[in-house]
Amino acid sequence: MALEKVKQVSGRGVFVPGADIDTDRIIPARFMKCVTFDGLGEFAFYDVRFDTEGNRTNHPLNEERFAGANILIAGMNFGCGSSREHAPQSLRKYGFDAVIAESFAEIFNGNCTTLAMPCVVASAADVAALRAAVEADPQIQITIDLETQKVTTSAGHSISITLPESARDALTAGRWDPIQELIDNNAQIEERAKALGYVA
Amino acid sequence: MGKSLFQKVWDSHTVGTLADGRTQLFIGTHLIHEVTSPQAFGMLRDLGLTVKYPSRTFATVDHIVPTINQDAPQDPLAAEMMQALQKNCDDFGVTYFDLRSGKQGIVHVVGPEQGITQPGTTIACGDSHTATHGAFGAIAFGIGTTQVRDVLATQTMALEPLKVRRIEVNGNLRPGVYAKDVILHIIRLLGAKGGIGFAYEYAGDVFDRMSMEERMTVCNMSIEGGARCGYVNPDAKTVAYLNGRPYVDMSNFEATATRWLSFASDADAVYDDVVKIAAEDIEPTVTWGISPDHGVAISELIPDPANATSEIEKQSIDEALAYMKLPAGTPIKGVKIDVAFLGSCTNGRLSDFREAAKYLKGHKVAAGVHAIAVPGSQIVAIQCEKEGLDQVFRDAGFEWRAAGCSMCLAMNPDKLIGDQLCASSSNRNFKGRQGSSTGRTVLMSPVMVVAAAIKGHIADARELFDFA
Ligand code: SF4
Numbered sequence A: 001m002a003l004e005k006v007k008q009v010s011g012r013g014v015f016v017p018g019a020d021i022d023t024d025r026i027i028p029a030r031f032m033k034c035v036t037f038d039g040l041g042e043f044a045f046y047d048v049r050f051d052t053e054g055n056r057t058n059h060p061l062n063e064e065r066f067a068g069a070n071i072l073i074a075g076m077n078f079g080c081g082s083s084r085e086h087a088p089q090s091l092r093k094y095g096f097d098a099v100i101a102e103s104f105a106e107i108f109n110g111n112c113t114t115l116a117m118p119c120v121v122a123s124a125a126d127v128a129a130l131r132a133a134v135e136a137d138p139q140i141q142i143t144i145d146l147e148t149q150k151v152t153t154s155a156g157h158s159i160s161i162t163l164p165e166s167a168r169d170a171l172t173a174g175r176w177d178p179i180q181e182l183i184d185n186n187a188q189i190e191e192r193a194k195a196l197g198y199v200a
Numbered sequence B: 001m002g003k004s005l006f007q008k009v010w011d012s013h014t015v016g017t018l019a020d021g022r023t024q025l026f027i028g029t030h031l032i033h034e035v036t037s038p039q040a041f042g043m044l045r046d047l048g049l050t051v052k053y054p055s056r057t058f059a060t061v062d063h064i065v066p067t068i069n070q071d072a073p074q075d076p077l078a079a080e081m082m083q084a085l086q087k088n089c090d091d092f093g094v095t096y097f098d099l100r101s102g103k104q105g106i107v108h109v110v111g112p113e114q115g116i117t118q119p120g121t122t123i124a125c126g127d128s129h130t131a132t133h134g135a136f137g138a139i140a141f142g143i144g145t146t147q148v149r150d151v152l153a154t155q156t157m158a159l160e161p162l163k164v165r166r167i168e169v170n171g172n173l174r175p176g177v178y179a180k181d182v183i184l185h186i187i188r189l190l191g192a193k194g195g196i197g198f199a200y201e202y203a204g205d206v207f208d209r210m211s212m213e214e215r216m217t218v219c220n221m222s223i224e225g226g227a228r229c230g231y232v233n234p235d236a237k238t239v240a241y242l243n244g245r246p247y248v249d250m251s252n253f254e255a256t257a258t259r260w261l262s263f264a265s266d267a268d269a270v271y272d273d274v275v276k277i278a279a280e281d282i283e284p285t286v287t288w289g290i291s292p293d294h295g296v297a298i299s300e301l302i303p304d305p306a307n308a309t310s311e312i313e314k315q316s317i318d319e320a321l322a323y324m325k326l327p328a329g330t331p332i333k334g335v336k337i338d339v340a341f342l343g344s345c346t347n348g349r350l351s352d353f354r355e356a357a358k359y360l361k362g363h364k365v366a367a368g369v370h371a372i373a374v375p376g377s378q379i380v381a382i383q384c385e386k387e388g389l390d391q392v393f394r395d396a397g398f399e400w401r402a403a404g405c406s407m408c409l410a411m412n413p414d415k416l417i418g419d420q421l422c423a424s425s426s427n428r429n430f431k432g433r434q435g436s437s438t439g440r441t442v443l444m445s446p447v448m449v450v451a452a453a454i455k456g457h458i459a460d461a462r463e464l465f466d467f468a
Helices: A086-094 A106-113 A124-136 A165-172 A179-184 A186-196 B005-012 B038-046 B076-092 B107-114 B128-136 B145-154 B179-190 B205-209 B212-225 B236-242 B253-261 B311-324 B350-360 B378-386 B389-396 B446-455
Strands: A008-011 A013-015 A071-074 A098-101 A119-121 A142-145 A150-153 A158-160 B014-017 B023-026 B029-032 B057-060 B095-097 B122-125 B139-142 B156-159 B163-170 B198-203 B229-232 B273-278 B285-287 B295-297 B339-342 B370-373 B398-400 B421-424 B440-443
Touching: A013 A124, A071 A124, A086 A106, A098 A124, A098 A142, A106 A119, A106 A165, A124 A150, A124 A158, A179 A186, A179 B145, A179 B156, A186 B014, A186 B023, B005 B014, B005 B139, B005 B198, B029 B107, B029 B145, B038 B076, B038 B145, B057 B076, B057 B107, B076 B095, B107 B122, B107 B128, B107 B212, B107 B378, B122 B128, B122 B145, B128 B139, B128 B212, B128 B229, B128 B236, B139 B229, B145 B156, B163 B179, B163 B205, B179 B212, B179 B273, B179 B285, B179 B295, B198 B205, B198 B212, B212 B229, B212 B236, B212 B350, B236 B253, B339 B350, B339 B446, B350 B378, B350 B389, B350 B446, B370 B389, B378 B389, B389 B398, B421 B446
Parallel strands: A013 A071, A071 A098, A098 A119, B029 B057, B029 B122, B057 B095, B122 B139, B163 B198, B163 B273, B198 B229, B339 B370, B339 B421, B370 B398, B421 B440
Antiparallel strands: A008 A142, A142 A150, A150 A158, B014 B023, B023 B156, B285 B295, B285 B440
């Protein structure tokens, strides 16, 4: 399995307001009744995109000018809550390729990396600047460079970003899905199982 | 230099170091349920892989199970998920505690009940509350679906090591203060993000004195404090609880018990952080907002954004109060409730129902309150029924239901309607958590749920009941 090396993500951004956006908000639990992840995209952020009558709200994701944006910009502690992978999967299926936020919940971050969707951290001031920039001009091109750990935009921003070194390495080296490497160590796995004694 | 339990378990389960620097960790026990496993089995089939150690994976069905007519979901999607789990377990030779087994229940209730959860082991489950199993001195992680696939295929997963924070609670809990209050208090103190990057070790005489079920309540909510896992060191109580359970090898139990106990943290273990809390400082604690760290003692006021110490805090209080439709700076006691929910993997065990029934007996649920009691497993349900607890709940005006997650996250028909406010013994008060996008959740201990149900509003159980 040769995986794509994710060194850069480019595209347009959209800011989703709020701190502590949890996985229930990203994908409400009632949409988790599924046996495949296909089709989860349309339910991303459902309860903030639609009111209780099913009418579209004025959420940024409903705004025509942000249609096609593939980089999500958010505040603090994005993706907190449940470990369910439905949340990153729904964002991925919705069309996002990366998330820039002030901070991320750990499990969510790990789950995103495994889907080749980088989660990068920028300062509150830089997130605010990016937000202002995309809201002023949604057509701005944003490039996240995982090697230089910078976000640059066609409007001239150059912002430092961070992400866990393991995630950066996994993405840029095309190792974001660890399954092959795990399988390759089969002999050591069996040795460990034997040594543990409780694995029949 | 001594080692903590976390380090001992981690070291003994390390297969090797991966190219990205992460550890390949052997997962001794894998628990699965219907919501997060079908996609993983799908990935396995796509890749032409099989389950490496089928005897180390155990399945049950909990999230989507109706609690009235358990095995007849009206919802075709729920039925499809149940069928998928059955088929996957059949195809790959995985043990499945299905609805007819008499052993079905919430995965975190079933594991300990069956003796599958054991000290010194690693446990993974595609569910955030897997930390529950840490009550036995296991290192138990909630994982994503792709990791479920990894564990199925290789019985291992890639992980970064964690730091360990020892949380010591010493002294005597005051009457009417429960394990749930202890963990709500800890989360309130350290924050919902305070535990990021950490495993929590719960230590001190309060946890030493707790029953295994109380320890499970505490460990269950580790994730709500941001910790990846939480545990209590195994002791004589742990051994006594497991003695004779179906999945415990009884052939040389003494040696097994000695091995289990050897995983307890050494007296001179080194920690990355130590937090000390006095048991006497803990009051019955309830939440007022939309994050588990939005907690207050029952005697306190709902926070006022005007007293916030930062703009971020102010915004977060504003947002929470707007959602909860609660007035700032007023007592939390007296807030009207619409629904009372007793159950979940936090507080859906036998001791929870016994304790709740003890105080509920002879009282009635207030008019206009919809109260449901949902046992955490079929075994819990049967035991409660044997003891006549179901009748106590029924007589008081509770609905007595069949086992499942139920209104904890409302993937089955048990849901809040509109902006109903629910006094809940579960673990999450996120927006929309209980099945209505405007529904409101107030977390509390089972006895406080009962008190709220009787009064029709959030109440201090100590003013209703005699806790001498
Ligand atoms: S009871 Fe609630 S928290 Fe526990 S496993 Fe079920 S849904 Fe998750």
